[in-house]
Every structure is written in C-alpha cells, then in structure tokens.
Amino acid sequence: MAYIFAQGSKKCSNLLFLLRSNITSPYSCSRSSSVSSVTLAEKEANIKKSILISQSKDIYTNLALEDWLYKNYDFTKQHVLLVWRNSPCVVVGRHQNPWLEASAEYLLNYEVSVARRNSGGGAVYHDPGNVNFTFFTNKEMYNRRNNLEIISRALYREWGISADINTREDIVIKKNYKVSGTASKLGSKNAYHHCTLMVDVDRCQLSQALKKNIVGVDTNATKSIPSPVLNLNDVNSSVTVEKLLGAVGWEYLRTTPLTMQDAGHDFISQQNGFQLVNPTEGWFPGVEKLRNEFASWDWRFGKTPDFQVTRKFYIPEELKITITVNKGIIENVTLKVPQKLILAHGFNGNASVITNLKGQQFSVAAIRYLEKSVINLEKSYREASEELNFESAFVANESGFFLKEMSKSSG
Incomplete structure (x- = not known):
C-alpha cells in the first residue's frame, strides 16, 4: 500500500x-x-x-x-x-x-x-x-x-x-x-x-x-x-x-x-x-x-538508582570488596576482612579502602582497577615472609589503594 x-x-x-x-x-x-x-x-x-x-x-x-x-x-x-x-x-x-x-x-x-x-x-x-x-x-x-x-x-x-x-x-x-x-x-x-x-x-x-x-x-x-x-x-x-x-x-x-x-x-x-x-x-x-x-x-548514567558491586578474592582467605555507587558516582569502597585474619591479627571486620576511585564516575574500568589492585596484593602476600605484617601488604600495594582503620585492636 x-x-x-x-x-x-x-x-x-x-x-x-x-x-x-x-x-x-x-x-x-x-x-x-x-x-x-x-x-x-x-x-x-x-x-x-x-x-x-x-x-x-x-x-x-x-x-x-x-x-x-x-x-x-x-x-x-x-x-x-x-x-x-x-x-x-x-x-x-x-x-x-x-x-x-x-x-x-x-x-x-x-x-x-x-x-x-x-x-x-x-x-x-x-x-x-x-x-x-x-x-x-x-x-x-x-x-x-x-x-x-x-x-x-x-x-x-x-x-x-x-x-x-x-x-x-x-x-x-x-x-x-x-x-x-x-x-x-x-x-x-x-x-x-x-x-x-x-x-x-x-x-x-x-x-x-x-x-x-x-x-x-x-x-x-x-x-x-x-x-x-x-x-x-x-x-x-x-x-x-x-x-x-x-x-x-x-x-x-x-x-x-x-x-x-x-x-x-x-x-x-x-x-x-x-x-x-x-x-x-x-x-x-x-x-x-x-x-x-x-x-x-x-x-x-547519573540517574541510575543507587547500587553496590561486590567482588570476592582469595589471598589466601576470601576477601570481599564492595563499591557503593550513588547517582553514578563512586561513593565508597569497602573491604570485608576474613574471620581468620580478624582472629590472627586483631583487625576490624570491615575496612574502608582509600582509593582515587572515590568521587569518580563509575565504569567497568573501576572494577578492573580494583581487580588489578587485589592481584598485586596477592603477589605482595605471597612474596612476604612467614612473619608477614598483613597490614603492610595493603599499604605497599603498587596499584594505589590501601586501607584505613585497619590497625590492630588494643585488646
């Protein structure tokens, strides 16, 4: 027609x-x-x-x-x-x-x-x-x-x-x-x-x-x-x-x-x-x-409802890193410390990751960045001595993020 x-x-x-x-x-x-x-x-x-x-x-x-x-x-x-x-x-x-x-x-x-x-x-x-x-x-x-x-x-x-x-x-x-x-x-x-x-x-x-x-x-x-x-x-x-x-x-x-x-x-x-x-x-x-x-x-992207992305890693125990996103912007990155490390080193159960990702627009590259960071962390862990100071492994991470509020407990 x-x-x-x-x-x-x-x-x-x-x-x-x-x-x-x-x-x-x-x-x-x-x-x-x-x-x-x-x-x-x-x-x-x-x-x-x-x-x-x-x-x-x-x-x-x-x-x-x-x-x-x-x-x-x-x-x-x-x-x-x-x-x-x-x-x-x-x-x-x-x-x-x-x-x-x-x-x-x-x-x-x-x-x-x-x-x-x-x-x-x-x-x-x-x-x-x-x-x-x-x-x-x-x-x-x-x-x-x-x-x-x-x-x-x-x-x-x-x-x-x-x-x-x-x-x-x-x-x-x-x-x-x-x-x-x-x-x-x-x-x-x-x-x-x-x-x-x-x-x-x-x-x-x-x-x-x-x-x-x-x-x-x-x-x-x-x-x-x-x-x-x-x-x-x-x-x-x-x-x-x-x-x-x-x-x-x-x-x-x-x-x-x-x-x-x-x-x-x-x-x-x-x-x-x-x-x-x-x-x-x-x-x-x-x-x-x-x-x-x-x-x-x-x-x-900024109108996206708030969300969190969580990744699990094993170095050698399970670590969970969570990215919190608000209006498309990375608001926080947190890490859940495994129970064995809490008992062995007196760490708190959760730590806030200090990273230049905070305040940046969320993207798949942000997840890749954290994945690379954890791989480097795993490398640092394996290369350390048996008397490893686990906290220092995070601080020495070459990918540029480390943890705060992860000091050993006073008790």
Whole structure:
C-alpha cells in the first residue's frame, strides 16, 4: 500500500501552525466540565489524527522530540502518532541500571550509543531495522492496548500475520516470540505510549549489546525480563520498514480514536495524514536543549538508582570488596576482612579502602582497577615472609589503594 508524505515549505508551514495552535497553556486546555457535556460520538468527531515521521536517526534527538510534544502539545482534539528510527543504540528504562542491562565494553567497541528514556520498562536495542511508534493522547484517552490492536490489525490486513498481545502488553507471534516491546508515560494532562516493532533488526548485535556481564550487583533498579525475539521479515519476507510504516499509518488513520471502529477511507480523508518533520529549533523551539539533556552523562548514567558491586578474592582467605555507587558516582569502597585474619591479627571486620576511585564516575574500568589492585596484593602476600605484617601488604600495594582503620585492636 502506497502512502504520501506532505512536503515543501507550504506544508511545513501548515504543520507548524497546527503544532503551535495546539500548544498547551493555562488558557487553552479543555476543561473537564465542558467535556462531560458532549456525547461520545461528538467527542470522537472533534478529534483529528496526525502522523509525524522524524527525519532524524539520532536517539537523543528523537527522545527530545518525543518529550517536546509531550510537554508542549494539547492532545484533547488532536491525536498524534510519532514514527521514528535510530542508528544502533541501547535504550534503558527510566529506573534501570545501564551497566547491568548492557555490555558496556561491546557498546564502546562497536560505537553503539546508550540512552535513557523517560518511560519505565526494560532495556531495548534499536537499529534502522526497528521502527518506533509513539501514540500521544491526553491522559483521559490513554489506552495502550488499543494502540497495540491497531498494529496487530495492520500486520494481519497487510501480510496475514497473526499477532497476539500478551499479559505484559508485548506483541508476540508464534505464541511467545516477541516482535514489540512497550512502555508509557502518564502526566497530569498528557500521556504517551511507545513501542518498538522489529522488522529487520541485527539480532546478533542485539544479543551482544544486551548481554549482561556484571555480576554481584545489589540494586533496586528495574531489571529487564529476557524474551525470545523474532523479526517480522523472518515470518514474511515481504515485510519492509517502509511498507510497515505505511500499513500501520493507514490503520491508525482509519480507526476511530475512542470506539476503535474501522471507519475506512472516508474517515482517512478527514484526518491530517502523514508529515515528515525535522526535529530542529526552527520547527520545535527548545528541542536542542532537551536533546543535550538526554545526551548528557548526568541523565544517561547519573540517574541510575543507587547500587553496590561486590567482588570476592582469595589471598589466601576470601576477601570481599564492595563499591557503593550513588547517582553514578563512586561513593565508597569497602573491604570485608576474613574471620581468620580478624582472629590472627586483631583487625576490624570491615575496612574502608582509600582509593582515587572515590568521587569518580563509575565504569567497568573501576572494577578492573580494583581487580588489578587485589592481584598485586596477592603477589605482595605471597612474596612476604612467614612473619608477614598483613597490614603492610595493603599499604605497599603498587596499584594505589590501601586501607584505613585497619590497625590492630588494643585488646
């Protein structure tokens, strides 16, 4: 099915007028008292639908565009479907730990970006073979299952693909193969539901990017639930990103916004149709500032819920070193001294490690640094005489950390 994009300066001007005329303000938002006085049919007839297609493939720009619309638009009488795609990236949920959800080294080596979105849910991998859909409504009309039904209808209408919506509101095919993950954000007035749809994603890179390499983490951060995945073009080779965009777009436009009826082509002709948008300052004033915020370290990593990473070493008894991280910054490094060393040398049970890691941004390199330090400590221990002063072995450690409050007890 073919579809047409509105382009050119005149059309762009029309869209900008449409956007600006629906900017929220204390004086333009609809009041609930007036809404309740109209029938459902009248209410539905007053709602128009638009599809905006981002021309950017930068994850931070697209997240900024999504946030701009959410914060600035009045969706009472104008529902919007935003369609966007990204270059390779991993996007974690609002309350997740990116170090726990993805392979930091792989992402760095293969130049895969890391982003944090405003909605909850689990971590996802994006590349140009994945299409993202964001359904905007006001809070009152939010219904993400209806949105997923539109996508399912489109898949069946265009390609005969039977898709189900599971209890977690993911779209699955062949009973348990996930092709779409879902998340949402609800505010006092507006809401959005966004979801992925895998068409031709590099599943090998997806698997490597989302591989969890860090163990021994204690955190309350939301953890992703792994699921088997499948590309739509593995089910039907004729599915392409471009065709999918058209199929879902037309299904969205022909479906009534509240009663979910298939109103056909006549209804489509009454809607605002498709529009390519360029997420720049000229179109969306303030979007660049939002983009910088989404790309910042403070947002991507600093918003990580507090966590601790513990490592065990044997030199020759078990030592436990724990890194405490607050807002992405290493707050403390502690070491638990084995019981035998406590009894033999009168040490306290726990010691605070003095290291230049404190106050630094957490990274996998920090764990490697401590691992190297302990290896050097083990070397010092083995090279010492039978009358080893265990405390001095820490102080002499060449990797630059030692212990305080580890003096022998007076008793």
